[in-house]
Amino acid sequence: DAGVTQSPTHLIKTRGQHVTLRCSPISGHKSVSWYQQVLGQGPQFIFQYYEKEERGRGNFPDRFSARQFPNYSSELNVNALLLGDSALYLCASSLEEGSNYGYTFGSGTRLTVV
Amino acid sequence: AQSVTQLGSHVSVSEGALVLLRCNYSSSVPPYLFWYVQYPNQGLQLLLKYTTGATLVKGINGFEAEFKKSETSFHLTKPSAHMSDAAEYFCALGGGSNYKLTFGKGTLLTVNP
Numbered sequence: 001d002a003g004v005t006q007s008p009t010h011l012i013k014t015r016g017q018h019v020t021l022r023c024s025p026i027s028g029h030k031s032v033s034w035y036q037q038v039l040g041q042g043p044q045f046i047f048q049y050y051e052k053e054e055r056g057r058g059n060f061p062d063r064f065s066a067r068q069f070p071n072y073s074s075e076l077n078v079n080a081l082l083l084g085d086s087a088l089y090l091c092a093s094s095l096e097e098g099s100n101y102g103y104t105f106g107s108g109t110r111l112t113v114v
Numbered sequence: 115a116q117s118v119t120q121l122g123s124h125v126s127v128s129e130g131a132l133v134l135l136r137c138n139y140s141s142s143v144p145p146y147l148f149w150y151v152q153y154p155n156q157g158l159q160l161l162l163k164y165t166t167g168a169t170l171v172k173g174i175n176g177f178e179a180e181f182k183k184s185e186t187s188f189h190l191t192k193p194s195a196h197m198s199d200a201a202e203y204f205c206a207l208g209g210g211s212n213y214k215l216t217f218g219k220g221t222l223l224t225v226n227p
Contacts, residue, residue, distance in 0.1 A: 004157075033214070042118075042204050042217030043158070056213045090157055097213055100146045100165045105158040 002027070004093050004106035012112045013081050021076040021109045025093030031055075032074040033103060034066055035090040043090055049074055050097040078111075086113045116141045118207045120218035128226050133177075133192040135203050135221050140186065143210030147188040149179055150204045152220075158204065164188065175199070200225045 005024045013019050025032050031050045035043035045058040049068035063079045072093075078085055088110050092103035121136040139145055146165050150158040162173025169181040179190045188205060202222050206215040 031213075035215075040219075042206075042219050043215075045214035045216070048213045050213075058214065092158075098208075100208060102146075102148055102160055102163045103215065104160065105150070107157040110155075 004091055004104055006089075006091050006106040006109050008109060009107065010110045010112075012114060014114055015081055015083060017081050018077065018079050019081060019111060021078075021089050021091075021111070023074045023076070023091030023093075023106060025072050025074070025091075026104055029093035029095050029104075030072055031094040031097050031101075032068055032072065033092045033094070034074070034076045035092065035105075036060075037088040037090060037108070039087070046076070048097070055097055081113045083113050086111060116145075116207050116209070116216045118205050118216055118218040120203075120205050120221050122221055123219065124222045124224065126224040126226060127195045129197055130194050133190070133195045133199065133223065135190040135205075135223065137179075137188045137190065137205030137218060138186055139188060139205075139207045141207060141209055146208040147179075147181060148206040148208070148215065149173065149177070149188075149190050150206060150217075152202045152204065154201075161190070161203075195223075195225045197225050197227065199223060 033048040034046040037043040047066045048056040052068045068074045088108040090108045092105045094101045117140045119138045148163045149161040164181045205218045
């Protein structure tokens, strides 16, 4: 069975540009979450979506947005990129909403902003 | 507010020695606790989780963790370290109506031959 898949795996963007990251959850999983992991730190929660609705938002600026599609895949969009947005972006899926189920993470997208 | 503290950003052990990675948490609701492992340039892999029930939780690769409410701790142990255990380990906290996981800063485990 395919796990959580993310694309692209690596990305280099220039300051001020826009980026879209994509995630496909495990088949049957309805919940998708996004995390940002800056080098040397633990992942920080950005968004959670369940059944195409936003269920939670972390402490990130409005430049960050996301959506979930009818097939439960998800996109994370970041506008007006800053150097500080350089990080590993992780997508995680879960069967249902609620953190008690635990999450399965993808391998991430490494974003470098220059 | 929920928070996780991992004591020791770097732990070094010899192959065959006991592994002990420490995690303390703060939560205003009954906690759900997780340990994840991250190998270089990879995502996070779930080692084990505690939600309710038995406080001693066994996970993959010989790891286990014990939930101690009185000490607000969830330390990760493995009796005998293997070279393949070298990685970064993250303790994470969830619970209540909170859908997010709050992660510690991670502990890098080095295993010496």
